Amino acid sequence: xxxxxxxxxxxxxxxxxxxxxxxxxxxxxxxxxxxxxxxxxxxxxxxxxxxxxxxxxxxxxxxxxxxxxxxxxxxxxxxxxxxxxxxxxxxxxxxxxxxxxxxxxxxxxxxxxxxxxxxxxxxxxxxxxxxxxxxxxxxxxxxxxxxxxxxxxxxxxxxxxxxxxxxxxxxxxxxxxxxxxxxxxxxxxxxxxxxxxxxxxxxxxxxxxxxxxxxxxxxxxxxxxxxxxxxxxxxxxxxxxxxxxxxxxxxxxxxxxxxxxxxxxxxxxxxxxxxxxxxxxxxxxxxxxxxxxxxxxxxxxxxxxxxxxxxxxxxxxxxxxxxxxxxxxxxxxxxxxxxxxxxxxxxxxxxx
Amino acid sequence: xxxxxxxxxxxxxxxxxxxxxxxxxxxxxxxxxxxxxxxxxxxxxxxxxxxxxxxxxxxxxxxxxxxxxxxxxxxxxxxxxxxxxxxxxxxxxxxxxxxxxxxxxxxxxxxxxxxxxxxxxxxxxxxxxxxxxxxxxxxxxxxxxxxxxxxxxxxxxxxxxxxxxxxxxxxxxxxxxxxxxxxxxxxxxxxxxxxxxxxxxxxxxxxxxxxxxxxxxxxxxxxxxxxxxxxxxxxxxxxxxxxxxxxxxxxxxxxxxxxxxxxxxxxxxxxxxxxxxxxxxxxxxxxxxxxxxxxxxxxxxxxxxxxxxxxxxxxxxxxxxxxxxxxxxxxxxxxxxxxxxxxxxxxxxxxxxxxxxxxxxxxxxxxxxxxxxxxxxxxxxxxxxxxxx
Numbered sequence: 001x002x003x004x005x006x007x008x009x010x011x012x013x014x015x016x017x018x019x020x021x022x023x024x025x026x027x028x029x030x031x032x033x034x035x036x037x038x039x040x041x042x043x044x045x046x047x048x049x050x051x052x053x054x055x056x057x058x059x060x061x062x063x064x065x066x067x068x069x070x071x072x073x074x075x076x077x078x079x080x081x082x083x084x085x086x087x088x089x090x091x092x093x094x095x096x097x098x099x100x101x102x103x104x105x106x107x108x109x110x111x112x113x114x115x116x117x118x119x120x121x122x123x124x125x126x127x128x129x130x131x132x133x134x135x136x137x138x139x140x141x142x143x144x145x146x147x148x149x150x151x152x153x154x155x156x157x158x159x160x161x162x163x164x165x166x167x168x169x170x171x172x173x174x175x176x177x178x179x180x181x182x183x184x185x186x187x188x189x190x191x192x193x194x195x196x197x198x199x200x201x202x203x204x205x206x207x208x209x210x211x212x213x214x215x216x217x218x219x220x221x222x223x224x225x226x227x228x229x230x231x232x233x234x235x236x237x238x239x240x241x242x243x244x245x246x247x248x249x250x251x252x253x254x255x256x257x258x259x260x261x262x263x264x265x266x267x268x269x270x271x272x273x274x275x276x277x278x279x280x281x282x283x284x285x286x287x288x289x290x291x292x293x294x295x296x297x298x299x300x301x302x303x304x305x306x307x308x309x310x311x312x313x314x315x316x317x318x319x320x321x322x323x324x325x326x327x328x329x330x331x332x333x334x335x336x337x338x339x340x341x342x343x344x345x346x347x348x349x350x351x352x
Numbered sequence: 353x354x355x356x357x358x359x360x361x362x363x364x365x366x367x368x369x370x371x372x373x374x375x376x377x378x379x380x381x382x383x384x385x386x387x388x389x390x391x392x393x394x395x396x397x398x399x400x401x402x403x404x405x406x407x408x409x410x411x412x413x414x415x416x417x418x419x420x421x422x423x424x425x426x427x428x429x430x431x432x433x434x435x436x437x438x439x440x441x442x443x444x445x446x447x448x449x450x451x452x453x454x455x456x457x458x459x460x461x462x463x464x465x466x467x468x469x470x471x472x473x474x475x476x477x478x479x480x481x482x483x484x485x486x487x488x489x490x491x492x493x494x495x496x497x498x499x500x501x502x503x504x505x506x507x508x509x510x511x512x513x514x515x516x517x518x519x520x521x522x523x524x525x526x527x528x529x530x531x532x533x534x535x536x537x538x539x540x541x542x543x544x545x546x547x548x549x550x551x552x553x554x555x556x557x558x559x560x561x562x563x564x565x566x567x568x569x570x571x572x573x574x575x576x577x578x579x580x581x582x583x584x585x586x587x588x589x590x591x592x593x594x595x596x597x598x599x600x601x602x603x604x605x606x607x608x609x610x611x612x613x614x615x616x617x618x619x620x621x622x623x624x625x626x627x628x629x630x631x632x633x634x635x636x637x638x639x640x641x642x643x644x645x646x647x648x649x650x651x652x653x654x655x656x657x658x659x660x661x662x663x664x665x666x667x668x669x670x671x672x673x674x675x676x677x678x679x680x681x682x683x684x685x686x687x688x689x690x691x692x693x694x695x696x697x698x699x700x701x702x703x704x705x706x707x708x709x710x711x712x713x714x715x716x717x718x719x720x721x722x723x724x725x726x727x728x729x730x731x732x733x734x735x736x737x738x739x740x741x
Contacts (some may be wrong), residue, residue, distance in 0.1 A: 020511040144721035149713035309522040328514040
């Protein structure tokens with residue numbers, strides 16, 4: 001099977017999963033009464049008073065499968081409803097907030113992977129020595145930390161006590177002056193990418209970039225400390241497996257230096273599982289930084305979902321659903337990318 | 353003579369197991385991390401058992417943390433109890449870990465942390481055990497028989513995995529009805545589902561009677577859950593069980609957690625199934641149930657134990673995160689996550705009120721660390737493929 005056929009087959013397999021995901025998302029909403037679900041169709045805050053009429057008007061008392069196909073049609077045409085907690089269309093909010101989440105997550109990914117691979121290799125090579133024990137303990141240590149507690153402690157120390165790295169202002173990873181500059185119409189600020197670090201440079205305002213970096217240090221640090229354990233663990237075990245293979249013995253018997261054996265022969269082969277993990281980690285972080293965003297006051301996607309889930313009175317279902325849909329697409333997409341990458345690197349997958 | 357003979361054969365029979373157990377104990381003692389893990393878990397178990405003695409309850413419900421009136425600021429560790437006269441009468445003189453709170457009143461951190469240990473054990477063990485039972489049942493059947501059942505299960509877990517766990521749990525807690533209603537039709541439907549699934553197992557899938565019974569239990573359980581969910585109008589003989597937020601998060605965490613266990617067990621079954629001794633058992637005419645229970649399950653046990661231990665920590669972390677966001681446990685309940693959520697407003701002042709977030713956090717961290725160390729050590733100590741290297 002060629003790589004092209006493999007990709008096509010893999011993409012086709014996505015369809016049942018995506019259909020299942022939409023059914024599950026829809027099933028969760030069906031647990032709510034028609035009145036509560038009518039909020040999906042509200043366009044402005046004023047309409048909230050007319051919810052019972054809207055429920056009847058949009059046929060929320062129809063059989064479930066009729067409603068499901070109607071809902072699917074709306075989602076496919078890009079209509080995700082109106083979110084009460086953000087007072088905006090859900091799709092708009094997803095587009096605005098995605099770069100903010102990505103700005104925290106994307107810098108942490110290379111850090112996690114590079115440090116994780118380095119420590120994992122060290123740990124495997126020095127198996128059962130002090131380096132191995134301490135690395136593994138550090139990994140378990142980070143993995144056991146509650147995210148919100150670590151974030152609060154970092155904030156209390158580096159902001160409350162030392163005053164170095166502040167949390168965001170009005171939902172942006174920026175200080176007060178920078179937010180004023182960015183939001184005022186006279187300043188000539190233009191949003192190119194939504195990433196403040198990049199937009200600062202593109203607008204010729206490097207101080208905004210610096211300010212944004214200062215605000216992104218702590219969230220990134222939180223993510224790195226907690227998630228590095230995953231990569232260390234996978235790298236260690238796959239490296240141990242690779243070191244036990246016959247080709248390593250061959251390489252050593254040939255008289256290669258130990259460093260060369262580890263770096264070129266063992267590590268390269270041990271990297272494959274790490275690629276899988278990295279893809280899943282990226283997807284997981286893009287959709288799962290709810291707590292980090294909440295504590296560092298950055299209005300990303302996770303915070304939108306958290307606020308929506310916590311809203312009292314009329315529940316903000318559209319925002320939660322929009323987020324869930326986004327999360328599923330990211331996850332499914334990451335799986336696809338990983339599979340293709342995997343097939344590209346390891347010919348056994350697509351040939352066997 | 354007879355007894356001595358029997359004893360001798362018994363000794364001979366258990367000799368390999370005895371040797372293995374001794375070896376395992378030796379391995380555990382050799383690995384310092386697992387010893388630390390065990391010490392931490394045992395310490396928490398002792399705290400949980402002694403909770404009524406070391407932190408005598410003040411109110412009617414021991415899980416509601418007692419308050420010491422309303423202060424503007426949290427009281428530091430060691431400050432005297434001044435306003436709650438009932439607490440003073442019982443013998444509380446100082447706030448050992450200080451107080452936290454705000455608009456709900458000044459909550460005693462020491463009491464919350466001690467009784468929160470029981471909550472943590474309850475959440476962790478309940479969710480782990482129920483998801484393991486579900487996961488083992490489904491994983492065994494899917495892995496052993498393969499085919500359509502397996503395909504269906506894999507697609508289903510794919511769907512659950514596509515959601516971020518915390519968000520799915522939040523959505524479930526949010527949409528779950530405040531009461532659980534069970535009526536007469538529930539029992540009728542349960543009985544019909546059980547009979548139907550058992551017949552499907554025996555007649556159509558042609559599996560042994562034990563397995564078809566298992567299939568009946570699993571199938572009727574799923575139908576029952578769906579029925580409870582779908583039921584929203586009271587009917588004949590309706591019994592209402594109130595659900596508080598803690599029960600809701602227990603249910604939500606179980607729903608989120610069991611597909612992972614099922615998948616792991618399935619992959620273990622697939623691995624064990626290829627071994628020669630399974631072929632040998634089949635050839636010698638063992639029933640499916642016997643092969644699954646006596647040959648596959650014991651050999652897949654270690655990964656299950658490891659996952660249970662590692663998963664328990666993760667479940668407690670997720671539950672704490674739910675509480676921290678305000679939807680985990682009822683307000684004022686003894687729960688570590690909620691204790692930290694009280695401290696949110698004191699963070700930006702720096703370390704002035706350090707005890708409000710530091711102390712409950714240490715409890716969560718150590719608890720999770722204990723289970724993770726144990727699970728990680730189990731991996732090296734118990735897994736027969738790794739331990740002899």
